[in-house]
Amino acid sequence: xxxxxxxxxxxxxxxxxxxxxxxxxxxxxxxxxxxxxxxxxxxxxxxxxxxxxxxxxxxxxxxxxxxxxxxxxxxxxxxxxxxxxxxxxxxxxxxxxxxxxxxxxxxxxxxxxxxxxxxxxxxxxxxxxxxxxxxxxxxxxxxxxxxxxxxxxxxxxxxxxxxxxxxxxxxxxxxxxxxxxxxxxxxxxxxxxxxxxxxxxxxxxxx
Amino acid sequence: xxxxxxxxxxxxxxxxxxxxxxxxxxxxxxxxxxxxxxxxxxxxxxxxxxxxxxxxxxxxxxxxxxxxxxxxxxxxxxxxxxxxxxxxxxxxxxxxxxxxxxxxxxxxxxxxxxxxxxxxxxxxxxxxxxxxxxxxxxxxxxxxxxxxxxxxxxxxxxxxxxxxxxxxxxxxxxxxxxxxxxxxxxxxxxxxxxxxxxxxxxxxxxxxxxxxxxxxxxxxxxxxxxxxxxxxxxxxxxxxxxxxxxxxxxxxxxxxxxxxxxxxxxxxxxxxxxxxxxxxxxxxxxxxxx
Numbered sequence: 001x002x003x004x005x006x007x008x009x010x011x012x013x014x015x016x017x018x019x020x021x022x023x024x025x026x027x028x029x030x031x032x033x034x035x036x037x038x039x040x041x042x043x044x045x046x047x048x049x050x051x052x053x054x055x056x057x058x059x060x061x062x063x064x065x066x067x068x069x070x071x072x073x074x075x076x077x078x079x080x081x082x083x084x085x086x087x088x089x090x091x092x093x094x095x096x097x098x099x100x101x102x103x104x105x106x107x108x109x110x111x112x113x114x115x116x117x118x119x120x121x122x123x124x125x126x127x128x129x130x131x132x133x134x135x136x137x138x139x140x141x142x143x144x145x146x147x148x149x150x151x152x153x154x155x156x157x158x159x160x161x162x163x164x165x166x167x168x169x170x171x172x173x174x175x176x177x178x179x180x181x182x183x184x185x186x187x188x189x190x191x192x193x194x195x196x197x198x199x200x201x202x203x204x205x206x207x
Numbered sequence: 208x209x210x211x212x213x214x215x216x217x218x219x220x221x222x223x224x225x226x227x228x229x230x231x232x233x234x235x236x237x238x239x240x241x242x243x244x245x246x247x248x249x250x251x252x253x254x255x256x257x258x259x260x261x262x263x264x265x266x267x268x269x270x271x272x273x274x275x276x277x278x279x280x281x282x283x284x285x286x287x288x289x290x291x292x293x294x295x296x297x298x299x300x301x302x303x304x305x306x307x308x309x310x311x312x313x314x315x316x317x318x319x320x321x322x323x324x325x326x327x328x329x330x331x332x333x334x335x336x337x338x339x340x341x342x343x344x345x346x347x348x349x350x351x352x353x354x355x356x357x358x359x360x361x362x363x364x365x366x367x368x369x370x371x372x373x374x375x376x377x378x379x380x381x382x383x384x385x386x387x388x389x390x391x392x393x394x395x396x397x398x399x400x401x402x403x404x405x406x407x408x409x410x411x412x413x414x415x416x417x418x419x420x421x422x423x424x425x426x427x428x429x430x431x432x433x434x435x436x437x438x439x440x441x442x443x444x445x446x447x448x449x450x451x452x453x454x455x456x457x458x459x460x461x462x463x464x465x466x467x468x469x470x471x472x473x474x475x476x477x478x479x480x481x482x483x484x485x486x487x488x489x490x491x492x493x494x495x496x497x
Contacts, residue, residue: 019246034317076270076308088305089267094352094390118352118390118449139250140352140392140448141481142257143270162319163309164270176253178246178450192451193388196443200385203439204367204378 003174007067008112013132016179018186022136023174027154028069028115029061032093034165035158036101044108057157057167064169065109069136072098072116074164076143077153085153087170089143092117095135103127119180119189128183135181137188149175208289214487214494215297215344216304219275221496222346222485223267223306226258229420230396230457230482234258237394237447237454247452254447254480265306269392269481271350272307275323275330276413280343287334298323298330307348342489345417353395353479356387357412359405362471371471373432376401377439383475384440384456389449392479396420397436397459400474402466408474415462416478429461447480457482 004012006026016022031039041048043058050058075090095102095116102114103123112133114124117140128134138146150170157167180188234255241248261268275298279290299322301307311325312318323330337343360379362371367382369375380399387395400411424430436459446452457480466472486497 021246021249074270074308076267076272076305078305089261089270089308091270093271094355096390097355117392118388137448137450139253139257140389141269141350141479142253143268144261144264144266145253145257147266147270148260161317162312162321165319178249180450188451189388189449192445192449195451196385196388196445199443200381203381203442 006069006113008069009067010132013112013134013183016134016182017184018179018182018188020179022177022179024069024113024136024177025173025175027064027169027171028071029064030071030073030075030166030168030170032072032074032165033097034161035167036098036105038158038161039105039108040101044104061157061167062109065111067110067112069113069115070105070111072114075147075168077163077168080163085156085168087147087150087153087168090147090150091141091143092138094118095120099123106131106133115177119187125181125185125187125190128181129185132183134179134183136177137180138175138177146175149173208286209492210293211290211489211494212293212296212300214489215294216300218344218346218485218487218496219297219301220265220306222348222483223272223301224261224265225485226262226268226481227484230480231255231258233420233457234394234480237457240453241447245452246448246450247446247454250447250450251454267306267308268483269350269479270308271352272310273348273350273483274310274354275307276333276347276349277330278333278335278345278414278417280335280337282338282340282342283336285342290334291332294330294332295324340490344487345484346486347413347416347484349413350392350479350481353391353477356383356391356477357409358383358386358475359409360473362473373428376473377432377436379473380436380459380475381439381443383477384445385443387477388445389447391477392481393445393449394447394454394457394480396457396478396482398476398478399459399461400472401461401463403464403472403474404467404470405472407464408472409476411462411464412474412476415460416476416482417484418460420458424461426463429463433459433461
């Protein structure tokens with residue numbers, strides 16, 4: 001199985017194809033609904049003024065995201081009272097909710113990998129071809145198992161968004177994913193959707 | 208009245224970390240059916256490993272510990288107000304102990320309460336007085352990913368050529384499974400309610416999910432439809448996680464309720480493979496869990 005250290009080069013990304021299992025190691029950032037909206041509103045479309053620690057956080061996450069990976073995950077975290085954080089359960093959340101934002105976020109931050117579950121749509125697939133980037137599918141619900149690949153929690157930004165919605169900076173070792181959308185326009189999700197649509201049509205015609 | 212908070216905490220811990228045996232058995236069976244070396248089989252093997260690990264380490268099976276949905280069947284004379292307070296205490300403590308993720312968010316401000324409490328609908332509590340001296344509390348944890356792919360149809364539906372009969376119900380449900388793809392963490396389990404109003408119908412589609420997977424539907428016609436729907440949904444080939452494969456559903460549970468002459472709703476609650484539900488029984492001061 002291919003092992004990839006983060007951040008990823010364009011060459012590595014271009015070499016990944018749909019169906020390939022990969023183990024990721026290095027530093028990544030979690031980010032889901034609130035984070036994507038915050039990025040778009042504050043720094044990409046700029047419909048919301050920069051405020052509070054926004055600028056400071058933005059500058060801190062830029063180098064973490066360039067060539068790196070964003071993980072759609074709202075973890076269960078222990079040590080909230082002491083600040084000695086530890087991931088207890090950390091599987092992927094459904095990615096499609098970030099479809100309106102993801103492509104622009106990838107382009108802006110030069111993100112090369114998006115980890116989540118359930119797959120994403122044509123806008124993200126287009127960004128994967130341009131940036132280049134790839135969508136990496138983790139097993140949904142496998143939260144205890146995936147949390148064991150998180151060696152350390154290095155920090156957290158925007159904890160005021162709530163534990164699930166904050167940006168957690170984590171160091172992972174052999175984090176297991178499967179490439180389901182690649183930088184060549186391949187999408188397992190589009191393929192399964194189309195195949196199952198045909199079967200559905202047949203089933204609906206049956207009775 | 209006895210303070211059941213500690214027992215309720217144990218009920219929550221069990222629900223979050225220890226998958227019920229009927230679900231685990233169904234996942235094991237599904238694994239055997241998928242081809243060796245396929246992504247589908249790989250996903251199911253990972254799922255089973257995770258189920259084991261969560262049980263051993265007492266950590267949440269899934270990080271989305273969902274909406275805690277409690278059904279409380281209490282004998283006459285119990286204070287539902289006190290039971291509510293005890294459940295809330297246990298829920299907050301379970302959150303502090305990382306059995307639950309803080310999941311209760313104010314819809315207007317976006318603020319997470321941090322302890323899974325908030326308003327009278329979070330957690331979701333349903334009280335019912337029953338005969339006898341036994342208190343039964345059932346808990347289901349239903350995650351957001353699968354809740355988001357639930358669907359409600361008003362028949363007839365001309366797009367699906369679905370009329371107001373079981374054949375129409377079948378078409379609506381298959382459409383819902385197709386729309387869900389792998390997004391609800393397939394292989395899923397469907398709770399289906401036929402009839403009711405929009406509210407009661409959705410509620411009944413969740414209530415039916417408290418049934419055991421191997422428990423036969425009391426109505427033979429619905430039992431037959433449950434089997435047919437599971438088989439046909441699996442023909443869609445969506446598979447575990449939407450990777451493609453033979454197992455899209457582990458099962459379906461159907462119930463029906465009276466409706467208005469004008470309405471014919473079909474409500475589908477999609478439950479992810481992490482079908483977390485546990486029961487606690489209290490009688491004469493003795494507590495047991497299943």
